[in-house]
Amino acid sequence: MTNVKGEKKKKKVKVININADKCNGCRACEMICSAFHAAPKYSSNNPARSRIKIIREPLKDVYVPVYAGEYAVAECSGRDKYTIDGKEYEECAFCRASCPSRSDFKEPDSGLPLKCDMCEGEEKPLCVKWCMVDALTYEEREEEIEEEEKPEDIETGLESLANKYGLQKIIDAVARMSQKG
Numbered sequence: 415m416t417n418v419k420g421e422k423k424k425k426k427v428k429v430i431n432i433n434a435d436k437c438n439g440c441r442a443c444e445m446i447c448s449a450f451h452a453a454p455k456y457s458s459n460n461p462a463r464s465r466i467k468i469i470r471e472p473l474k475d476v477y478v479p480v481y482a483g484e485y486a487v488a489e490c491s492g493r494d495k496y497t498i499d500g501k502e503y504e505e506c507a508f509c510r511a512s513c514p515s516r517s518d519f520k521e522p523d524s525g526l527p528l529k530c531d532m533c534e535g536e537e538k539p540l541c542v543k544w545c546m547v548d549a550l551t552y553e554e555r556e557e558e559i560e561e562e563e564k565p566e567d568i569e570t571g572l573e574s575l576a577n578k579y580g581l582q583k584i585i586d587a588v589a590r591m592s593q594k595g
């Protein structure tokens with residue numbers, strides 16, 4: 415259906431609520447995420463391929479789940495440094511971006527960026543299902559928006575990836591993804 419510009423339409427918004435106080439650092443979420451995204455699906459698990467990462471400080475009983483967010487073409491000029499209960503965390507530790515300044519949220523073999531896709535095709539995100547202590551909970555709601563996503567936005571994103579990693583790597587990654595499931 416063609417959307418007339420300016421016309422309101424409903425958009426489903428998926429939200430994972432994170433309660434870090436409940437997280438016990440078991441890393442089941444990392445395991446199931448990496449297994450779900452393995453090719454073929456569930457053929458292996460490797461937390462390095464997970465789209466969720468647990469920042470762990472076992473001696474202080476601190477565990478903070480962080481989700482992989484948008485790909486960043488260039489590193490930003492600012493840095494975040496958190497101190498929680500007297501403990502200093504690495505710069506950018508809680509950032510969600512897959513960015514050139516660090517190895518987090520990158521596919522270990524290809525270096526391609528990882529991003530949480532909310533377990534596309536599943537009724538509920540698997541990390542939420544596998545979190546036995548309800549540190550992760552899920553909700554959906556509808557919001558009104560005015561415009562559809564423009565095809566140019568997708569092309570700009572693909573062009574950035576192709577510039578960064580080379581067109582062939584992107585084509586190979588898309589081919590791998592299309593074989594999943």
Ligand code: SF4
Pocket residue numbers: 436437438439440441442443444468477479541544545546547548549550
């Ligand atoms: S599954 Fe839940 S409790 Fe375990 S590490 Fe992940 S968020 Fe924390």
Ligand code: SF4
Pocket residue numbers: 443446447448450464465466481529530531532533534539540541542
């Ligand atoms: S919602 Fe799915 S893709 Fe996103 S981190 Fe959880 S398991 Fe991974």
